[in-house]
Amino acid sequence: MTRxxxxxxxxxxxxxxxxxxxxxxxxxxxTDTAFGIGCRIDDYAAVDRLFTLRRRPISQAMPVLVSSxxxxxxxxxxxxxxxxxxxxxxxxGALTIAAKCHKDLIYSPIRGGGxxxxxxxxxxxxxxxxxKAVGVPILGPSANFHGDPTPYRIEDxxxxxxxxxxxxxxxxxxxxxxxxxVDCTDQPYAILRQGAVVLL
Numbered sequence: 001m002t003r004x005x006x007x008x009x010x011x012x013x014x015x016x017x018x019x020x021x022x023x024x025x026x027x028x029x030x031t032d033t034a035f036g037i038g039c040r041i042d043d044y045a046a047v048d049r050l051f052t053l054r055r056r057p058i059s060q061a062m063p064v065l066v067s068s069x070x071x072x073x074x075x076x077x078x079x080x081x082x083x084x085x086x087x088x089x090x091x092x093g094a095l096t097i098a099a100k101c102h103k104d105l106i107y108s109p110i111r112g113g114g115x116x117x118x119x120x121x122x123x124x125x126x127x128x129x130x131x132k133a134v135g136v137p138i139l140g141p142s143a144n145f146h147g148d149p150t151p152y153r154i155e156d157x158x159x160x161x162x163x164x165x166x167x168x169x170x171x172x173x174x175x176x177x178x179x180x181x182v183d184c185t186d187q188p189y190a191i192l193r194q195g196a197v198v199l200l
Contacts, residue, residue: 013169014126018133020167026050028143028157030171031065032124033094033179033196035151037165038065038139044107050139051109053164056146061112063096063179064119065140067131072119075137077102083184086199092123094179094196110139120179126171142178152176 017027024043029036037054039046041064051058066072069087073079077100079087086097101117111117120140122128131138142150143157151157154170162168180195191199 010126010171014129017126017167017169018130021130021134021138025166026053026164027130027167027169028162028165029127029130029169030124030154030173031122031127031140032092032173032175033122033177034173035143035154035157036065036127036140037143037161038141040134041106041110041137041139047107047109047139053161054141054144054146056141058109059112060146061114061116061118062110063140063181064106064110064117064137065127065131066119066121066137067128068121071131071137072097072121075101075105075117075119077115080184082188086182086184086189087121090197090199091121092128093121094123094175094177095199096120096179096181097184098181098192099184116183116185118181124171124174126169130169150178 021027021040024046026039039050083099096118098116098118100115103115106117144151152173175196177196180197181193183190183192
């Protein structure tokens with residue numbers, strides 16, 4: 001199989017993933033850190049379904065992926081200087097930044113019923129292409145049942161989970177380590193999970 005054929009197949013699969021997500025479907029897809037499972041955040045039925053099939057408690061917030069700082073700023077509520085500095089320094093990359101959000105723009109379960117959201121801009125061409133084409137942020141938890149190991153290769157994704165989604169996009173995770181999660185509602189911030197990014 002030639003490189004051009006492989007490229008065309010990858011392009012076709014990316015377009016399929018985009019179409020499924022645009023229509024409210026759930027897709028397993030690669031990011032820089034791990035394989036994610038997501039849907040568009042403005043389709044509440046899809047969000048509810050994702051919580052159910054991942055067996056995630058509705059009270060536990062889910063991370064959200066964006067394609068740019070401009071997109072993030074639409075959802076953060078008056079992001080602080082530290083939030084803006086972290087975005088500029090570490091995005092795209094493996095840093096999830098939790099901060100106050102516009103609650104009317106983000107469905108309650110995504111923010112765990114609170115007033116913050118964890119956003120990240122992945123450093124992964126396929127993931128960014130999907131988000132840009134969908135036009136809104138997408139959910140970005142790892143593609144596993146709640147409490148199970150995080151999959152860093154497509155082979156590590158539970159076949160039972162694969163049966164429950166609408167499309168699976170293969171690919172390579174370059175970092176193969178969870179993102180660092182930082183809470184910027186604390187001053188100056190608090191690290192909730194130490195992952196691939198070490199804050200300077």
